[in-house]
Amino acid sequence: MASVILVILVIMPGVWSGPWGVTFNSQCAFRGQSVVIQCSYDYPRGQRVTSVTWFKGTYALGRWVLTALSYQGRFEYLGNKLSNCNLRINNLQDTDEGAYFFMFETTSDQWMSRKYLSLSVTELTAAVKPTSVTEGERVSLTCTSACAIQNIVWFRDRQPVTNPNFQASIEDAGSYHCAIRGREAIRSVSVALNVEYGPRKVSLSVSPSRDVVKGSSVTFTCSSDANPAVTEGGYTLYKDTEDTPLASGQNHIISDIQPSHSGLYHCRASNHISSNGITFPKSANLNLDVQYLPENISVSVDPAGRVAEGSSVNLSCSSAANPAADSYTWFRRTGSPGPSSLLQVGSGQVLSLPSMEPSHTGHYLCLARNPLGENSTELLLLMQEKASQALPVLAGVGVTVLVIFLVALVLLFRKKQKHADKQQTMSDSRPGGRGSDSSANTEKPDSLYANIDHFSTPSPSRNSDHSGQAGKVRTASNEYDDPSSWREEVVYSTVTIKPRETRLPHHTDNSLQDQHTQFEKPGEGDNSVIYATVTKHS
Structure with missing residues (x-):
């Protein structure tokens, strides 16, 4: 076992090795990312490393000023005291860019790297050319960096873009960024593409949207999807016909709406950009239906004028209303004007009296009602007086006397x-009365x-x-x-x-x-x- 350990120590760098030295290469890294600086060092045999230190150097006034790195926070020493001097820097900042030196000490001496490691902190830069186009124009995407990059990928609003060169449409507008494939966290700052187009989805709305009642205030609002947005003067409101504009502007207010305002409305929008060949697209028609309670109530009598006793008579009631009157109620006034003097005598649009009697004469009131309210009007019904029986007799006697007088x-x-x-x-006839004068005969x-x-x-x-x-x-x-x-x-x-x-x-x-x-x-x-x-x- 001791012989195995000896062999390992022999083949390890820095152990019974040659001259003093530190080996590393300059690196390029992206801002916000973590980077590992690859480093190794060497020293003569028989030496034992007692300490290792990384410095960040600043060149000023013809000399380097070194600042030792603290291995706390974003800096982390990954090496050892044998031959590895790797250094990790997390969340790279622009201030991390610069020159780095490594120094180690042994039991008999110390060594500082004669060259410095250059660390470049950079980022991916996305470019959209041009950044503002009209629908149908060509667009080109490019991605650049201080570091050598390969396998760039593009995203629009976080959705992959397959082709960095395309003909712009409305859907192509958005934010673009590039990234390194496989390391998508290394990405560029987003760049917006602006695609201009004419008004689309032109619409007209009215407030209140339901139950527009006569006399109320109504607001018309025109809207559209356009780039650039349609200005206030770019909207025009029309009623029934396109020849005569009713008003211009995005909003139009009618403070006292009347039944005459009922009809079909639409608006047109323009930002001076043609969309599908149309410069002034229009909205769908909006039907404005103004509601009002019964008015212009009238009552007609059939037959007209005074009604003969015993004959039938019909009283007909009509009115203008929206919605149409759903009920008609008839009253006859029995006294001086007032609610207590009204006696209900029928319902429906027509009141029929089969046989006219003196008690039927008087003031009749027709009350028309719809969901919005009610209104009424009155009519005086009169009966024709009977002719006197003495009149024919007197007339006959008078004629007789007149005839007798004329005959006399x-x-x-x-x-x-x-x-x-x-x-x-x-x-x-008297004799000679005729005369015989010959001159008379001539x-x-x-x-x-x-x-x-x-x-x-x-x-x-x-x-x-x-x-x-x-x-x-x-x-x-x-x-x-x-x-x-x-x-x-x-x-x-x-x-x-x-x-x-x-x-x-x-x-x-x-x-x-x-x-x-x-x-x-x-x-x-x-x-x-x-x-x-x-x-x-x-």
């Missing part, structure tokens, strides 16, 4: 006319109105010529007069008298019968017409 006036007028005609006839006959009077029933003792003539006249009068009344009856007759000679001879009454006064029809020969008076003497 006619008879009186005719009687006076007959009396005047009789006097005229008697005057004309004048154009005037038109006269004459009466044919029947004084009495013709006597058979008169000559036949006169009797025949009287009979003819009487026959003519029978066409117009009552046969039972021949006295003093008047017949109007039209005759045309055309003289045979230019000079009228003087004859007696009998010669007039022989002479024959020729009668012609109107329009034949001389068109002068006279009305002759023919008097029949009894």
